[in-house]
Amino acid sequence: MTRMYAILAAAVAVAALAGIWLATMMRAPDDRFAACRTGQVAGGTSQIGGPFELLDKNGQTVTDKDVLTEPSLIYFGYTFCPDICPLDTSRNAEAVDLLEENGDIVTPVFISIDPERDTPQVVGEFAENLHERMIGLTGTPEQVKAASKAYKTYYNANPADDEYYTVDHSTFTYLVLPDYGFVEFLRRDLSAEDVATQVSCFLDKA
DSSP states (O other), rough: OOHHHHHHHHHHHHHHHHHHHHHHHTTTTTTGGGGGGOOOOOOGGGGGGOOEEEEEETTTTTEHHOSSSOOOOEEEOOOTTTTTHHHHHHHHHHHHHHHHTTOOOOOEEEEEOOOOTTTTHHHHHHHHHTTTTTEEEEEOOOHHHHHHTTTTOOOOEOSSSSOOOEEOOOOOOEETTTTEEEEEETTTTTTTTHHHHHHHHHHHHO
C-alpha cells in the first residue's frame, strides 16, 4: 500500500511538472516583457497599434513616427468629456511626473475621437493644460477612425440637437515603446502610482 501511494505521488509530481512546463512554453518565453504583463492580448501585442496620420496643435500633419519618439502613454478621448477623460488623462500626467522623478521620460499623448468639435487648437490647449509635454492630436473623421481602428478602440457619438452631445468610448491607456510598438493596456482603475510602477517594469526590460 505504501508503495502504491509512492507511485501515485510520483505520478502526481510528474503531472505537475509537465503542467508547469506546458504553461511555461505557452507563455512565449521569448517575450522579454512577460514578467511585466498583467494580461494577454488575443493574437499578440502586434495586433494593436501601427501607423497613423493626424493633426497636431498647429494643424500640421504628423505621423506616428513623428510623435512616438519616446515611450508614450496614449489615450483616446475628447475634450468635452464631462468626467472620465479629465480623470484618466490627469492620472496619466501624474504617472509621467512620477516616472520622471525616477529618471524615466515618458510622453503622454491625447488623441481626440471627437473631430467635429476638437479642432487642433482646442486639443492643443487641452493637452497643454494637463501637462507641458502632453501631445494633443486630432484629425479628419477619416484620420481619427483609422487611428482608432489601429489601436482597436471604440467610440460612438450620441445624437443630440446641440453642441453638448457626449461620445461613448473605450478607456484604456496604451503603453507604446519606440523599438517595440504597443506593449500593454493600462486600465483606468489603476492609480498613478500603479501606472508608474508598471511602466517602469517595461522600461527596465526594454
